[in-house]
Amino acid sequence: MAYAFRIDDGFVADENRRLAAALDEDYGALGRQLARRGLDIEALTAKVGAFAVAVPTWGVGTGGTRFARFPGPGEPRGIHDKLQDCATIHQLTRATPTVSPHFPWDHVSDWAALREEASSLGLGFDAVNSNTFQDQPGQPLSYKFGSLSHSDRTVRDLAVAHNVACIEAGVALGSRALTVWIADGSNFAGQSNLTAAFDRYLESMHRIYAALPAHWQVFIEHKLYEPGFYSTVVADWGTSLMAAQLLGDKAKCLVDLGHHAPNTNIEMIVARLVRAGKLAGFHFNDSRYGDDDLDSGSIDPFRLFLVFNELVDAAARKAPGFDPAYMIDQSHNVTDPVESLMGSAIELQRSHAQALLVDRAALAALQDDNDALGAHRLLKQAFTTDVSPMLAMARSRAGGAIDPVAVYRAAGYRERKAQERPVTGVVSAGIV
Ligand code: PSV
Ligand code: MN
Numbered sequence: 001m002a003y004a005f006r007i008d009d010g011f012v013a014d015e016n017r018r019l020a021a022a023l024d025e026d027y028g029a030l031g032r033q034l035a036r037r038g039l040d041i042e043a044l045t046a047k048v049g050a051f052a053v054a055v056p057t058w059g060v061g062t063g064g065t066r067f068a069r070f071p072g073p074g075e076p077r078g079i080h081d082k083l084q085d086c087a088t089i090h091q092l093t094r095a096t097p098t099v100s101p102h103f104p105w106d107h108v109s110d111w112a113a114l115r116e117e118a119s120s121l122g123l124g125f126d127a128v129n130s131n132t133f134q135d136q137p138g139q140p141l142s143y144k145f146g147s148l149s150h151s152d153r154t155v156r157d158l159a160v161a162h163n164v165a166c167i168e169a170g171v172a173l174g175s176r177a178l179t180v181w182i183a184d185g186s187n188f189a190g191q192s193n194l195t196a197a198f199d200r201y202l203e204s205m206h207r208i209y210a211a212l213p214a215h216w217q218v219f220i221e222h223k224l225y226e227p228g229f230y231s232t233v234v235a236d237w238g239t240s241l242m243a244a245q246l247l248g249d250k251a252k253c254l255v256d257l258g259h260h261a262p263n264t265n266i267e268m269i270v271a272r273l274v275r276a277g278k279l280a281g282f283h284f285n286d287s288r289y290g291d292d293d294l295d296s297g298s299i300d301p302f303r304l305f306l307v308f309n310e311l312v313d314a315a316a317r318k319a320p321g322f323d324p325a326y327m328i329d330q331s332h333n334v335t336d337p338v339e340s341l342m343g344s345a346i347e348l349q350r351s352h353a354q355a356l357l358v359d360r361a362a363l364a365a366l367q368d369d370n371d372a373l374g375a376h377r378l379l380k381q382a383f384t385t386d387v388s389p390m391l392a393m394a395r396s397r398a399g400g401a402i403d404p405v406a407v408y409r410a411a412g413y414r415e416r417k418a419q420e421r422p423v424t425g426v427v428s429a430g431i432v
């Protein structure tokens with residue numbers, strides 16, 4: 001591969017040195033505050049540093065809306081450029097050591113070489129994603145009226161074969177899971193037999209499930225609507241749970257935070273899936289209206305905190321089968337995607353850190369006493385604690401940047417990429 005600009009670790013260290021004294025002071029103050037609450041900042045910082053979330057390859061290109069996409073300079077031109085951007089996000093945040101690829105968007109002819117390339121950049125692969133929600137050039141049959149649940153068996157066969165091919169690619173990449181989101185649904189009442197469509201989906205999923213290697217899992221991702229505006233085959237966590245339970249132990253339910261009706265109590269869905277031993281993991285993002293795919297924590301950080309409160313609670317009581325995969329799924333339309341993804345990883349880390357501050361025994365006692373406000377105040381105390389110095393310290397100790405976005409800008413990464421990646425007119429990045 002031709003030379004590609006990377007931010008020098010020495011540059012990061014130099015930038016950190018300028019901020020180190022202030023960070024030490026803030027970290028010390030936070031440590032004293034937490035000590036008064038009986039919390040050990042060093043133990044918490046170690047846990048914060050261990051938090052990791054996967055970056056979606058489709059997130060590093062500028063996204064778009066159904067109306068338009070406004071590409072930015074230095075857009076990644078394919079999977080190789082995307083890996084470079086993902087590596088930079090991890091270099092500066094030390095929170096994103098894995099990448100979640102999407103096929104066929106990220107198709108290459110040599111999977112072993114791609115795995116090697118990622119590993120040379122310090123990256124591994126998380127769950128692989130299949131795509132039967134759009135037709136590929138030259139595809140013999142169309143997904144216009146569905147894929148895994150299509151009324152025509154030959155279309156279902158094609159969609160199953162694609163998912164099996166995704167598993168094979170994932171095996172070569174060192175992944176351990178396949179995420180399946182289908183766009184299947186209907187736009188008109190009467191267009192589709194709701195029961196038959198779900199039965200056909202289940203039958204297809206059984207065939208995909210049968211192709212899973214040992215130690216692999218399949219993640220079922222539900223979504224309320226879009227592109228089906230009357231009905232969606234896998235619309236909610238109930239459908240997802242039913243499918244996962246019918247399929248078997250290797251099937252679990254993935255929660256994309258944007259895939260629910262506004263104001264849905266997502267943390268309760270998380271609690272239920274944990275209870276069923278079926279929580280696969282997350283596609284993190286934020287939203288105000290629908291599947292907005294906005295930056296994590298940018299709209300409703302309290303809700304994100306409440307989700308992490310359930311996760312930390314589940315981990316603390318060692319809930320059976322609890323081992324969620326954390327992934328981001330966002331579309332960056334008006335920001336530099338690398339900056340958005342770094343900021344999002346940090347916001348996820350922040351929610352995790354805040355949830356770690358909750359005194360679980362004290363909360364349980366308040367709940368048992370039916371002290372509604374007392375319990376709420378306890379959660380709020382954790383949520384309103386500024387844990388930024390803890391996050392920055394964890395990053396800097398791991399070799400990352402105290403202020404990732406500032407270092408990224410100072411290094412001129414995007415400008416360098418704009419030179420290296422001249423606009424060709426063909427850009428395989430971002431989703432519209
Ligand atoms: C669908 O809206 C989704 O959340 C699925 O995870 C897709 O794989 C992804 O977005 C990209 O389109
Ligand atoms: Mn998603």
